[in-house]
Amino acid sequence: MAGTNAAAVLLWTSVALARWPRVSAASSREIQQTLNGLRQQAQLAAQRQEADGLLLELAAEGEALSDEFLANAQQEAALRQEILDAQAAYEAALSAEEAARLAQQNQNNVAGGSGAAVTPGTSGFVAPVDGPHVITSSFSVREHPLFGYTKMHPAIDLTKNQGWPIYAIAAGTVTTAAYSEANGYYVSLAHGSGYTSIYCHMTKYIVSVGDSVSQGQVIGYVGSTGWSTGPHLHFELHQNGTALNPAEYLPLS
Numbered sequence: 001m002a003g004t005n006a007a008a009v010l011l012w013t014s015v016a017l018a019r020w021p022r023v024s025a026a027s028s029r030e031i032q033q034t035l036n037g038l039r040q041q042a043q044l045a046a047q048r049q050e051a052d053g054l055l056l057e058l059a060a061e062g063e064a065l066s067d068e069f070l071a072n073a074q075q076e077a078a079l080r081q082e083i084l085d086a087q088a089a090y091e092a093a094l095s096a097e098e099a100a101r102l103a104q105q106n107q108n109n110v111a112g113g114s115g116a117a118v119t120p121g122t123s124g125f126v127a128p129v130d131g132p133h134v135i136t137s138s139f140s141v142r143e144h145p146l147f148g149y150t151k152m153h154p155a156i157d158l159t160k161n162q163g164w165p166i167y168a169i170a171a172g173t174v175t176t177a178a179y180s181e182a183n184g185y186y187v188s189l190a191h192g193s194g195y196t197s198i199y200c201h202m203t204k205y206i207v208s209v210g211d212s213v214s215q216g217q218v219i220g221y222v223g224s225t226g227w228s229t230g231p232h233l234h235f236e237l238h239q240n241g242t243a244l245n246p247a248e249y250l251p252l253s
């Protein structure tokens with residue numbers, strides 16, 4: 001029994017002695033390199049995980065932004081609808097007598113002049129700002145200057161310095177005088193015969209909902225509030241809910 005144990009111990013020792021120098025000398029460098037390699041891999045994995053996390057965060061942020069943009073677009077559409085509804089309500093309430101009175105008032109303005117320094121065109125409207133008129137964006141499909149998407153621009157943009165007076169293009173009633181994220185400070189007027197005019201991005205308006213305004217009356221001032229890249233008047237003309245090309249109705253110079 002004892003002899004067998006002694007032989008086993010001797011065998012183990014000789015094998016261990018034969019191996020130990022190799023382990024401690026030649027292979028220790030390999031082990032060190034392997035360990036370094038593993039450490040680097042672990043670091044890379046951690047970095048990749050961090051990058052993945054960042055990408056996820058960015059994707060979530062992008063999604064939130066596009067949601068916000070969609071909400072703004074929906075808000076803008078809702079406001080347009082509100083203006084049209086107000087116009088429809090006004091039209092419904094407007095008596096034939098009132099329409100005749102407005103028509104007469106506009107006729108008088110054509111003959112007798114008004115607050116605006118321009119003469120009415122054949123449509124009977126005066127320009128919403130004094131000339132010369134620089135149209136920086138016309139009634140057409142265009143790329144949005146701030147958001148890049150393509151859509152109909154149902155208006156003309158007239159570039160004017162901040163603070164230029166904005167005139168009512170015809171006698172009418174104020175149906176909107178409000179602030180919206182897209183339009184900034186804006187006013188809409190109902191003129192009878194289904195016409196509505198809309199004036200956006202004002203520094204401020206000086207009329208209230210329900211006010212009667214005369215043709216050429218100052219209703220506000222040119223500004224750059226809302227989604228705007230510089231002082232200008234974004235002007236829309238609608239008839240019975242359809243956007244008209246203002247350039248075809250206004251006496252622009």
Ligand SMILES: [Zn+2]
Binds near residue numbers: 137153155235
């Ligand atoms: Zn515009």
